Amino acid sequence: MNPIILEVRGLKKHYGVKGRAASGAGAVRAVDGVTFSISRGETLALVGESGCGKSTVGKAILRLFDITEGEVLLDGERIDEMTSRELRPLRRKIQVVFQDPFSSLNPRMRVREILAEPIRNFGLAKSEAEIDARIAALLDKVRLPRDAAGRWPHEFSGGQRQRIGIARALAAEPELIICDEAVSALDVSVKAQIVNLLQDLQKELGLALLFISHDLAIVEHIAHRVAVMYLGRIVELAGKRALFAGPQHPYTEALLSAAPAPDPTVTSKRILLQGDVPSPLNPPSGCHFHTRCPYVFDRCRRDDPALHEVEPAHYAACHLRETPRQ
Ligand code: SF4
Secondary structure, eight states: OOOEEEEEEEEEEEEEOTTOOSSSTTEEEEEEEEEEEEETTOEEEEEOSTTSSHHHHHHHHTTSSOOSEEEEEETTEEOTTOOHHHHHHHHTTEEEEOSOTTTSSOTTSOHHHHHHHHHHHTTOOSSHHHHHHHHHHHHHHTTOOGGGGGSOGGGSOHHHHHHHHHHHHHHTOOSEEEEESTTTTSOHHHHHHHHHHHHHHHHHHTOEEEEEESOHHHHHHHOSEEEEEETTEEEEEEEHHHHHHSOOSHHHHHHHHHSOOSSTTOOOOOOOOOSOOOOTTSOOSSSTTTTTOTTOOHHHHHOOOOOEEEETTEEEOOGGGOSOOO
């Protein structure tokens, strides 16, 4: 097992609404006690429906805001408490690739300037010649022609722009890349190319990836482990094979049953979830999933199930799974 690069412990991000404090009743619990770690060279996927808090987790790790509670450790150092000045040398280690390759690149900067910016900001080159050499190497890495450096973002397709976004992330020589729905806006064939590129780069550079996505087919392809989020909490966390072959939480079961089958000749029972995701402003009592769970029973409305190990390295938060299997 590779050393851990990122640890998130009991992370909470609550927002106050309509002038109320970000605590107690009236707070939106966007993230409500999330714990996981990522090792070097590993891809952890964070999945769930829109609004489940997965992107907020990514933003909290990037320190785009202060968290409400919990700890975020990078290489064993707490970064959630650091000032901007203390954080500056560490920012290089965590980079991000955003969903929209059209809005995430500055249209007024040529590709050379887009890639030179992190190299300069983090003091990774001593001269313009060295910057040019690094940019050429980055374009090679993401399989774009070197003359792309002299062109503008609007001259590229969506997939090519996402390659530029990945090159910009790599320019900082990161150890962890947060891919926030990084392939969601792309066509199916382009998605596969970008996912393959990320996997190749991971092998070559030993990168850790936090892959935030609602697309289970892509997650099954790229992830080593998967964390499923519902209403600000992780409800299941397991190795990819174990999770896809034998989901232990009813929500994961429903998500998987709704995903298109890789083999259209194989029919499986689709579990239809009733209703919408409840508001994180007023989550249901007990198990947050009880208003939509097909297996709900009395205790679910009263007691909040904790995430616990139901099989080796396979965790689920469901009362039905509380007796470890023999
Ligand atoms: Fe469903 Fe109850 Fe399990 Fe929650 S605890 S997922 S409501 S069976």
